[in-house]
Amino acid sequence: MxxxxxxxxHAACLGSMLRVLLLGMxxxxxxxxxxxxxxxPRGSQCIEHDCFALFRGxxxxxxxxxxxxxxxxxxxxxxxxxxxDVISLLLSGDSDNGPNLWIGLQFPPGCNDTGHLGPxxxxxWVTGDNSTSYSRWAQPLEAQTPICGPLCVVVSAVRSxxxxxxxxxxxxxxxxxxxxxxxxxxxxSCRPLVVESRAAEVSVTxxxxxxxxxxxxxxxxxxxxxxxxPFGVELVCLAVAGELEARWGRQAPGAWDCSVENGGCEHxxxxxxxxxxxxxxxxxxxxxxGRSCATVPAKRPCEELCEHHCVSNPEVPGSYTCMxxxxxxxxxxxxxxxxxDDCLQLPSLCSQRCVNTQGGFKxxxxxxxxxxxxxxVELLDPCFGTNCEYQCQPVGQTDFRCICAEGFAPNPKHxxxxxxxxxxxxxxxxxxxxxxxxxxxPDGYILDEGFMCTDIDECDNNxxxxxxxxxxxxxxxxxxxxxxxxxxxxxxxDCDTSKVRVEEEGSGEPSVSSTPAATLSPSPTGPVHSGVLxxxxxxxxxxxxxxxxxxxxxxxxxxxxRAELEYKCGSPAKEVVLHQVRTPQKL
Numbered sequence: 001m002x003x004x005x006x007x008x009x010h011a012a013c014l015g016s017m018l019r020v021l022l023l024g025m026x027x028x029x030x031x032x033x034x035x036x037x038x039x040x041p042r043g044s045q046c047i048e049h050d051c052f053a054l055f056r057g058x059x060x061x062x063x064x065x066x067x068x069x070x071x072x073x074x075x076x077x078x079x080x081x082x083x084x085d086v087i088s089l090l091l092s093g094d095s096d097n098g099p100n101l102w103i104g105l106q107f108p109p110g111c112n113d114t115g116h117l118g119p120x121x122x123x124x125w126v127t128g129d130n131s132t133s134y135s136r137w138a139q140p141l142e143a144q145t146p147i148c149g150p151l152c153v154v155v156s157a158v159r160s161x162x163x164x165x166x167x168x169x170x171x172x173x174x175x176x177x178x179x180x181x182x183x184x185x186x187x188x189s190c191r192p193l194v195v196e197s198r199a200a201e202v203s204v205t206x207x208x209x210x211x212x213x214x215x216x217x218x219x220x221x222x223x224x225x226x227x228x229x230p231f232g233v234e235l236v237c238l239a240v241a242g243e244l245e246a247r248w249g250r251q252a253p254g255a256w257d258c259s260v261e262n263g264g265c266e267h268x269x270x271x272x273x274x275x276x277x278x279x280x281x282x283x284x285x286x287x288x289x290g291r292s293c294a295t296v297p298a299k300r301p302c303e304e305l306c307e308h309h310c311v312s313n314p315e316v317p318g319s320y321t322c323m324x325x326x327x328x329x330x331x332x333x334x335x336x337x338x339x340x341d342d343c344l345q346l347p348s349l350c351s352q353r354c355v356n357t358q359g360g361f362k363x364x365x366x367x368x369x370x371x372x373x374x375x376x377v378e379l380l381d382p383c384f385g386t387n388c389e390y391q392c393q394p395v396g397q398t399d400f401r402c403i404c405a406e407g408f409a410p411n412p413k414h415x416x417x418x419x420x421x422x423x424x425x426x427x428x429x430x431x432x433x434x435x436x437x438x439x440x441x442p443d444g445y446i447l448d449e450g451f452m453c454t455d456i457d458e459c460d461n462n463x464x465x466x467x468x469x470x471x472x473x474x475x476x477x478x479x480x481x482x483x484x485x486x487x488x489x490x491x492x493x494d495c496d497t498s499k500v501r502v503e504e505e506g507s508g509e510p511s512v513s514s515t516p517a518a519t520l521s522p523s524p525t526g527p528v529h530s531g532v533l534x535x536x537x538x539x540x541x542x543x544x545x546x547x548x549x550x551x552x553x554x555x556x557x558x559x560x561x562r563a564e565l566e567y568k569c570g571s572p573a574k575e576v577v578l579h580q581v582r583t584p585q586k587l
Contacts, residue, residue: 046217054101201230381394455475
């Protein structure tokens with residue numbers, strides 16, 4: 001076959017391309033191993049989570065690294081004397097005495113003086129570091145000249161300075177050695193199977209993930225398998241989440257022969273009936289795999305299982321049914337109770353507004369309505385059916401008050417009735433529009449000029465009704481006592497100076513005289529014949545009325561200013577005098 005290349009292609013580039021092509025074609029053949037490419041180890045050993053294997057056959061450093069990596073490992077690192085002992089152990093069981101075997105130590109391209117590069121003399125492990133507490137070079141450091149890479153390291157018993165030990169020796173990485181050591185790291189491992197049968201024919205064969213087979217292992221990495229003859233038991237080393245030590249098991253549920261690892265049972269294995277089965281303690285139950293046990297939770301009383309009510313079924317021991325109170329329904333778990341939204345029911349439970357509550361609901365009315373016997377009715381006028389004499393005025397939605405026309409006020413004792421009211425010296429009279437000559441004035445007032453009511457000044461001629469000072473009020477009057485009388489400075493009709501002296505002598509509590517709300521008549525001073533008393537009273541009354549009318553008429557214009565001043569200086573009692581005159585004022 002004739003190859004043609006583009007003109008100008010450098011001869012060095014052509015050489016490099018040919019070397020790469022030739023190396024790719026010859027690499028599988030360089031291993032010296034049978035096809036398939038996964039070789040079988042000549043020996044292996046595991047220490048906890050680390051496993052080491054010896055592979056025999058001619059191979060370059062690069063080809064040996066590929067085999068280890070394809071088996072999920074790398075060329076062996078010998079960082080301690082323990083790893084060196086593993087190599088001696090693997091070689092002791094190997095009948096082939098090939099002297100050179102690759103380990104994972106290499107020197108990068110270039111030249112360097114090894115005198116100051118530490119125990120590894122500038123070499124590095126295939127893991128990318130150079131840490132170690134062990135080294136065993138065949139050539140002493142003082143006899144070694146500067147080295148140039150790339151170089152790789154083999155172990156050899158031929159060049160070892162001490163019998164039975166393997167020394168390290170530099171080799172060209174492209175050269176072939178008689179074999180190599182691989183190292184594998186696993187997250188968990190199983191101990192060898194425990195077989196209690198004393199039969200001589202019982203044997204266990206293990207197989208590791210990196211191809212090692214045999215019966216003598218100190219530990220088996222996860223993924224390893226074990227075949228126990230003649231019981232036909234095949235198990236796999238399986239990692240357990242959260243645990244460093246893996247366990248032997250299988251996918252099929254149930255126990256296997258009780259003589260192998262206790263049948264895989266967590267507690268006890270029973271094979272008395274022929275078929276092996278696992279047993280658990282009294283407070284635990286067998287799980288779905290038929291080998292492990294789990295504690296069964298203690299049975300709780302029926303009332304503790306349901307949120308509201310629990311009903312046991314006597315026909316089926318241990319069975320029960322949960323029930324909820326009114327307004328609730330069972331949740332999906334058939335134990336809890338959820339509130340039922342009563343307002344969503346059709347037809348609606350309320351005539352107007354429905355508000356849902358926990359376990360119930362409430363009905364409300366729209367504005368302008370009120371709840372009466374569970375029904376919403378329109379609010380009535382609060383003045384409907386009232387007995388106000390003049391007019392009713394609503395107060396809010398449910399209350400009212402009676403009001404009166406101008407010149408009238410509600411009677412304090414009977415608020416629904418009205419009476420004439422005037423708190424000034426003169427007020428317009430209440431006249432009949434059909435009969436203007438018929439007018440009315442409040443008590444204590446007199447009709448003047450036919451349409452005005454004028455206050456009667458009872459103090460001008462009180463006929464001794466006040467023993468000391470008299471104060472006129474609109475429609476009434478008031479008696480005041482002096483500082484030497486009892487009660488001093490208070491309103492009253494009986495101002496007795498003797499009581500003040502008695503009080504000073506400590507004869508007792510001072511008496512309080514009552515305050516008149518209107519004109520009072522003097523009390524008689526002694527026994528008088530009834531006929532004489534009636535005649536005197538009638539004559540006196542007629543004379544007093546006539547005089548008062550005349551005086552009021554004369555003083556109207558002259559005493560208006562004085563009367564208003566006296567009213568303004570009077571006590572607040574003048575503002576609460578309320579009277580009504582139902583008949584024409586007597587003259």
